[in-house]
Amino acid sequence: MVIYCGTIIAQDQLENPGFEEWENIGVSATDTIREPVEWSSLKTSDAPELSTFAPVVCKRSSEAHSGDYSMKLTNVSSLLVANGIATNGRIHPDLNTALAYTFTDTDNEEWHTSFTSRPDSIVGWYMYAPQGGDSLQVKVNLHRGYGKQPDDNWEENWIGVAEFKAGDYTGGEWVRFSVPVTYLSDADPEFVLVVMSSGNAYAAVANSVAHFDDLEMIYNSTYAGVKYEKAAGYIALNGPRTLWIRDMDIADFDHIRVFNVTGKQVWESRIDSERINISQASLPQGIYIVTLNGSKKIFTQKVLLR
Numbered sequence: 001m002v003i004y005c006g007t008i009i010a011q012d013q014l015e016n017p018g019f020e021e022w023e024n025i026g027v028s029a030t031d032t033i034r035e036p037v038e039w040s041s042l043k044t045s046d047a048p049e050l051s052t053f054a055p056v057v058c059k060r061s062s063e064a065h066s067g068d069y070s071m072k073l074t075n076v077s078s079l080l081v082a083n084g085i086a087t088n089g090r091i092h093p094d095l096n097t098a099l100a101y102t103f104t105d106t107d108n109e110e111w112h113t114s115f116t117s118r119p120d121s122i123v124g125w126y127m128y129a130p131q132g133g134d135s136l137q138v139k140v141n142l143h144r145g146y147g148k149q150p151d152d153n154w155e156e157n158w159i160g161v162a163e164f165k166a167g168d169y170t171g172g173e174w175v176r177f178s179v180p181v182t183y184l185s186d187a188d189p190e191f192v193l194v195v196m197s198s199g200n201a202y203a204a205v206a207n208s209v210a211h212f213d214d215l216e217m218i219y220n221s222t223y224a225g226v227k228y229e230k231a232a233g234y235i236a237l238n239g240p241r242t243l244w245i246r247d248m249d250i251a252d253f254d255h256i257r258v259f260n261v262t263g264k265q266v267w268e269s270r271i272d273s274e275r276i277n278i279s280q281a282s283l284p285q286g287i288y289i290v291t292l293n294g295s296k297k298i299f300t301q302k303v304l305l306r
Helices: 152-155
Strands: 001-010 024-026 032-036 057-059 070-076 085-087 091-092 099-106 121-129 138-143 147-149 158-166 175-180 189-196 209-218 228-232 234-237 242-245 257-258 265-270 273-275 286-293 298-305
Touching: 032 057, 070 085, 070 189, 085 091, 099 189, 121 138, 121 152, 121 158, 138 147, 147 189, 152 158, 158 175, 189 209, 234 298
Parallel strands: none
Antiparallel strands: 001 228, 001 298, 024 032, 057 070, 070 209, 085 189, 091 099, 099 147, 121 175, 121 209, 138 158, 138 189, 234 242, 242 273, 257 265, 257 286, 286 298
16 A cells, blocks of 8 residues: 655666667577567577477568667467567477466576666557457566566566557557556566567467567656655455545545556546445456556555455
């Protein structure tokens, strides 16, 4: 339970966010590929016995939103449909795709991105040509210590999360996306793990193609980049679907937003009373992150809906 106040801190950005810098990487005695600097894909996974046979799903493209290049991800059909994927961490592949994941290697600078700021959101540009019912994805995990996606066993390390999905064909035009970061803790992060893909995780469809360019962390609120401290108030449940704002002046807040644990906003409303009925949101049982938003304060708390 927290409000924003305190001292301004640095505002970090991702490394090589416009995908202008690329490097040649020898993945075998006869195979050299090109990947964006500070990013990796299937060919540079932590399982060389699989990487050798993995298709190239990440390429440099001259179809850029700005600058000279963008990153092009493609779902490729081989033994399975290989998801077009890139990360600023490292990929752990598996022939059983349910066991595959991306991770932050905290002991190796080549496979992690240090990040100690708390951005409001991540924005970027994409161009998409999906097949079937496919959808591209962008996932952000600000965390301390070891970070892994997907894996709920390490959720205690998560500081903030954001997720964006899109399944519409953009007709060769660049489209801007923006997604807020939902904070699960008042701690400062140590790392950021970003995963981008041209397909819908384990249900990716062959030949879906996504271009990404110009990623940026945004710190545009009046309280951007400042640290949290504990607040006296809290949110209580008053019945199964009524949230009760306790020991806080509701005049400090104008909107309530509810997010699931992946960072997706699932409900929003204006605040007119200290008791807020959220039954119309039709949310299933589970853990949610509730934020009370005002012009000078923001309050965040986990809530278990039963």
